[in-house]
Amino acid sequence: MLIVPSSLSYKPTPTPNIYFNHSKQIIQCSSSQNLRHHRAESGGLSHYEENLNRRLILFLSVTTSLFPNFSSSAKTKSKSPFDERRLLEQNKRIQKENNVPEDFPSFIREGFQVKVVTPVNYTTSESGLIYRDFAVGEGDCPQAGQQVMFHYVGYNESGRRIDSSYNQGSPARIRMGTNALVPGFEEGIRDMKPGGKRRIIIPPELGPPVGPSTFFSSKQFEVFDVELLSIQNCQRRTIAAFYSDFVCE
Numbered sequence: 001m002l003i004v005p006s007s008l009s010y011k012p013t014p015t016p017n018i019y020f021n022h023s024k025q026i027i028q029c030s031s032s033q034n035l036r037h038h039r040a041e042s043g044g045l046s047h048y049e050e051n052l053n054r055r056l057i058l059f060l061s062v063t064t065s066l067f068p069n070f071s072s073s074a075k076t077k078s079k080s081p082f083d084e085r086r087l088l089e090q091n092k093r094i095q096k097e098n099n100v101p102e103d104f105p106s107f108i109r110e111g112f113q114v115k116v117v118t119p120v121n122y123t124t125s126e127s128g129l130i131y132r133d134f135a136v137g138e139g140d141c142p143q144a145g146q147q148v149m150f151h152y153v154g155y156n157e158s159g160r161r162i163d164s165s166y167n168q169g170s171p172a173r174i175r176m177g178t179n180a181l182v183p184g185f186e187e188g189i190r191d192m193k194p195g196g197k198r199r200i201i202i203p204p205e206l207g208p209p210v211g212p213s214t215f216f217s218s219k220q221f222e223v224f225d226v227e228l229l230s231i232q233n234c235q236r237r238t239i240a241a242f243y244s245d246f247v248c249e
Helices: 033-042 048-064 081-097 181-192
Strands: 106-110 115-119 130-135 147-155 161-162 172-175 197-202 222-232 234-239 242-249
Touching: 048 172, 081 106, 172 242, 181 197
Parallel strands: none
Antiparallel strands: 106 115, 130 197, 147 161, 147 172, 147 222, 197 222, 234 242
16 A cells, blocks of 8 residues: 545554564654644645555555455454464465565464565564565665655455555655655655665555545555655745646655
8 A cells, every 4th residue: 555645634543453574673864743843834735746645545546446355344253373374374375376575574464364474584663563674775864755656565464455656667766755645655665765675564444544435445565565666855936926836856
């Protein structure tokens, strides 16, 4: 799950019985306080960002409609170790059929209950976001108001590739701190550097809003492989008296 309109509100809730592997922690390059301050001062999304929102919302809509068996409406029941092994093997078998990349996380899901199984080289942040760096990159991390240009590949829990900027033929571009990204994705790229490559596992609590008033009817983990290409500074440009946008270079 990647991008939602800025008009949709988001309120995180506690993660229900999700277990992660922990490893190293990294230093955040920007604070959430700075992002919140910029969101209060920044204007609306650009025409390009609105188009990107619509395109990537389609990714989430397809995910939830193609895989209704992952719906959070299922009843929760306790699982024996045998059930967990069976569900894990089933998930791995489906992922293998979908040709997932190396060291892809596995998911043991039954109703509301989900366990994420990852190799030890993944890191879990305090928010519940899980990530792994394949390349760190060089330079500064993006700040609120700057534009990031990146490639991404999105997967669902079964490892099915749903969307990819590589297939679109051009990288995605978005300004940080404008509510254009769901919280988990923005947190995932906030401390990346140009040239960095990272896998981000976004829990439902850091994803887009779910409910009858939104596009999304089920809560799932989403996995994104992200390559941060560049960071650009942006300035507001006024056109005539009633219209303005941002120019990033």
